[in-house]
Amino acid sequence: MKIVAAKKILKANDQLAEENRAKLNAAGVFCINVVGSPGAGKTTLLEALFDGLDGRLRPAVIEGDIAGSIDAERIEKLGVPVVQINTQGACHLDAVTIAAAADGLDYAEIDVLVIENIGNLVCTAGFDLGEHLRMVVLSVPEGDDKAAKYPAIFQGSDVLIITKTDLLPHTNFDADRITADMKRLAPRAEVFQVAAMRGDGVPSLADWLVGKCKTR
């Protein structure tokens, strides 16, 4: 019974996700679902990425958090439109929540909509939000064994961003190992390495995003 209920919920979510995607497509908005552990550096990555865009795209953000608005306040400071979702304890965003949050945004003013999901390397994996691309963020200090230990979320992602590479000299993280695991789980995925607070790798990532938005 439990499994049947879960399948029904997922099916309903997938239908709503398709509706979300259709609306984004109609408005010409490219949408990215950013997932990763708590503290992987998702918000810091977005701050650096938006700075790196240098006006070439107009971003907006939907911020998913269990509680509070710490991340939304950081994004707002950049002059980027942001809608905060508080899940009150729920462990992932779903398509119906995104549909509601999108009402707070004017798609005519947006080129790229970034959804920052709840910090969770497990539960976010099963829910299509209507995005065009799923980006999984893994920080160097989390360790290079995470794709092996949490395969579903890596398998379902289109791009892996390895963050906090400035900490590489202080850890035993092997970027080759995680890249190999990612390629095995998601052969077409792209992999980037970034130290967002220092700016390393940000220009390449920003150029890639501009390319993605222009050629779709």
Add this chain to the structure above:
Amino acid sequence: MKIVAAKKILKANDQLAEENRAKLNAAGVFCINVVGSPGAGKTTLLEALFDGLDGRLRPAVIEGDIAGSIDAERIEKLGVPVVQINTQGACHLDAVTIAAAADGLDYAEIDVLVIENIGNLVCTAGFDLGEHLRMVVLSVPEGDDKAAKYPAIFQGSDVLIITKTDLLPHTNFDADRITADMKRLAPRAEVFQVAAMRGDGVPSLADWLVGKCKTR
């Protein structure tokens, strides 16, 4: 309907957790539920802690993972009895799983049973496993805002271990901020700082655990 079902599951879990705890009490085994994000350093902390015990307690471990047995193999190398649970995608351990896993252990040979939960700062918060103490592990590179952003898991924990303190000089982590947030959420909680790979703080933590087990 969804909420009612969830409440029923939680109630059934709590009853089983009490049974687990009664069995542990009868056998004189002290049990700790270790929670934290993926990559917080839970397994490395246990390796260092068991070494620090220096034979004063006989530990055993139940390892919870989505997939694989990477962590269990690390524990087994120490000569510590370990049972691996693979949740096949499920985002937390529950009391029924622990009851089944405990069948693989001989409580007469154990002083302290450590349950390493799934790496998840959200879903593990709601499930009592029958432990005597919940330990939340937060690593320095995850950031000092995590108690504010994921309050439930910190509120329900008895002790906070701040790990990877060797990375303090390379981050903007403020130990005073997270300690203050923890004390606000869980006033009676104890807080330790550890750099498990280097050994800093491990002797104090090991002494504390020995004291907890002897005085209960």
